[in-house]
Structure formats: C-alpha cells, structure tokens
Amino acid sequence: MKDLIQIKVVNDQQLVSARELYKGLDIKKRFSVWVNQNFKEFEENQDFTSVPEGTVVKSGNGxxxxxxxxxxxxxxxxxxxxxxxxxxxKQYRKYLIEVERKWNDPQEVVKRGYAILQNENTQLKLENKNLTVQLEESNKKASYLDVILGTPDALAITQIAADYGYGAVNFNKLLKQVGIQHKVNGQWILYKVYMGKGYVVSQAFTFKDHLGKDRSKTTTYWTQKGRKLIYDVLKDNDILPLIERDDIA
Incomplete structure (x- = not known):
C-alpha cells in the first residue's frame, strides 16, 4: 500500500502530523478553524500534543x-x-487501520521489544563504562591525595616538583604562572590571597660561603595543606601529577 502519510514513532507510539493529515484530507477551511472545531472532543497530551513551529514550509522565493x-x-x-x-x-482511515494492524502484529511487537532491550543494553554498557572511568579517576585522585596526607612533614619544592616530573626551577616558575607565588628578594613568596593560611612554612638554614664565612638563608617549605593547594590549582589548569597521568605507564 502506498504511503499516504508519514508515521512518526516517539516513545514506542505511532504519531502523525495534524497538518499533514489536514492537507491529505483536503480540508477547505483554515487549519486553525479545523483544529478548534474538531479537537474539542480529544484530550491534549493524551490524544495529541502541541508542536510549536513544528512544520517548516519553504516558498519558491526561498x-x-x-x-x-x-x-x-x-x-x-x-x-x-x-x-x-x-x-x-475513508481512504486515510483505511490506511491508518492497516498501519495499526501491522504495528500490533505479534512478530513486529517482538522485534520492537528486542530492539528496545538492545538499546537499553547498549545504554547500560555506556553507563557502566562511564562509571568505571569515573571510579578509576576517583581512585587516581585518592592515591595522590593519600601520598600528600601520608607525608606530614613540610617538603621542599624540589620533592613536590618531582611528583609532576619537573625540576625545582621550572616548577617554581610554573607556580608563578598559575598565580600561586612570586619572587621577592630572591625568595619565593605566596601571593597575598594565599598568605597566612598555613600553606607554607619558612625555615632558615646556615651554610659557609666560598670564603668560609657562615651565612644564613630562609627557604620556603610546603605543608600538606599547601601541597593540596598546588594539586587543586594545577589540576584546574590541566596539569596532573605523574601518578594521575594516563600517558605515564
């Protein structure tokens, strides 16, 4: 049988366009008048649903x-x-009855049911895959945070830089680029927004210069809280420690 009207399937239900049916029935009155007169006996969202601007018509002039x-x-x-x-x-009703008969044929019902199950199975696999990826990412994050929490002593920047595959000099420059610290009188100092929050401690050490004279110098060490700050800020800039990078075996 020749297709008289397009059948659209939404949520396993067959639907037709009111405008397409109106045109096929060759109704002489305006569409809006036809709708007002004939839709009264039907229930919206059960027998029909509104589709704002659902029909696009292109004229000859474009x-x-x-x-x-x-x-x-x-x-x-x-x-x-x-x-x-x-x-x-009569012609359209006969066509729609045949469409409905085929739709309700047991073999077709089984086919649709199988297709639905296949689709649900595919969706479930995708969801499981996403959950697995999320779990792996979560485990990675936890593993590095465990390293931080498992090291209560303050650490020099050299040790933290190694976690990211950097040397101390370049890592200090990186922390400057992301707005964590800047250099004052030869010492790296936190920007004001991070000062006084327990991220770093300063420790002085003595040494002998090339003339054999005793000298002292203050060096910045990072606390657990400070290492967590570095981790969070660098992560926001897509920079991860080696333990969390996918490209590191």
Missing part, C-alpha cells in the same frame, strides 16, 4: 516559514478521518 503543528495518535487520526465524512477520509 522564504522559510514555521507553523505550529500537533502530533496525533493513530486513534485520534482515525476519528478525524471519520469526522471528515469524505472519500479522502
């Missing part, structure tokens, strides 16, 4: 217009065909 439409159930469409009391109405 102008595009969008018209409001409705999706009708097959039952409602058959009723409208009867209500038209025309030969076109």
């Amino acid at each position: 102008t595009v217009r969008k018209y409001d439409d409705y999706f009708l159930t097959i039952d409602m469409a058959k009723q409208l065909c009867l209500m038209s009391r025309t030969e076109k109405g």
Whole structure:
C-alpha cells in the first residue's frame, strides 16, 4: 500500500502530523478553524500534543516559514478521518487501520521489544563504562591525595616538583604562572590571597660561603595543606601529577 502519510514513532507510539493529515484530507477551511472545531472532543497530551513551529514550509522565493503543528495518535487520526465524512477520509482511515494492524502484529511487537532491550543494553554498557572511568579517576585522585596526607612533614619544592616530573626551577616558575607565588628578594613568596593560611612554612638554614664565612638563608617549605593547594590549582589548569597521568605507564 502506498504511503499516504508519514508515521512518526516517539516513545514506542505511532504519531502523525495534524497538518499533514489536514492537507491529505483536503480540508477547505483554515487549519486553525479545523483544529478548534474538531479537537474539542480529544484530550491534549493524551490524544495529541502541541508542536510549536513544528512544520517548516519553504516558498519558491526561498522564504522559510514555521507553523505550529500537533502530533496525533493513530486513534485520534482515525476519528478525524471519520469526522471528515469524505472519500479522502475513508481512504486515510483505511490506511491508518492497516498501519495499526501491522504495528500490533505479534512478530513486529517482538522485534520492537528486542530492539528496545538492545538499546537499553547498549545504554547500560555506556553507563557502566562511564562509571568505571569515573571510579578509576576517583581512585587516581585518592592515591595522590593519600601520598600528600601520608607525608606530614613540610617538603621542599624540589620533592613536590618531582611528583609532576619537573625540576625545582621550572616548577617554581610554573607556580608563578598559575598565580600561586612570586619572587621577592630572591625568595619565593605566596601571593597575598594565599598568605597566612598555613600553606607554607619558612625555615632558615646556615651554610659557609666560598670564603668560609657562615651565612644564613630562609627557604620556603610546603605543608600538606599547601601541597593540596598546588594539586587543586594545577589540576584546574590541566596539569596532573605523574601518578594521575594516563600517558605515564
């Protein structure tokens, strides 16, 4: 049988366009008038649903217009065909009855059911895969945070830089680039927003210069809290420690 009207399937339900049916039935009155007169006996969101600007019409000069439409159930469409009391109405109703018969054929029902199960199975696999990836990422994060929490002593920047595959000089420059610290009188100092929050401690040490004289110098050491700050800020800049990088075996 020649297709008289397009059948759309939404949520395993067959639907037809009200405008397409209206056109096929060759209704003479305006579409809005036809809708107002004939849709009264039906329930919205059960027998039909509104589709704002659902029909696009392009004229010969290239102008595009969008018209409001409705999706009708097959039952409602058959009723409208009867209500038209025309030969076109009989023809379309007969076609819709055949469409419905094929839809309800046991073999077709089984096929649709199998397709739904296949789709649900695919979705489940994707969801499981996403959960697995999330879990792996979570475990990675936890492993590095465990390293931080498992080292209560303050650490020199050289040791932290090694976690990221950097040398101390370049890592200090990196921390400057991401807005954590800057250099003052030869010493790396936190920017004001991070000062006084327990991220670092300063420790002085003595040494002999090349002339054999005793000298002292203050060096910055990072606390657990400070290492967590570095981790969070660098992660926001897509920089991860080696333990969390996928490209590191």
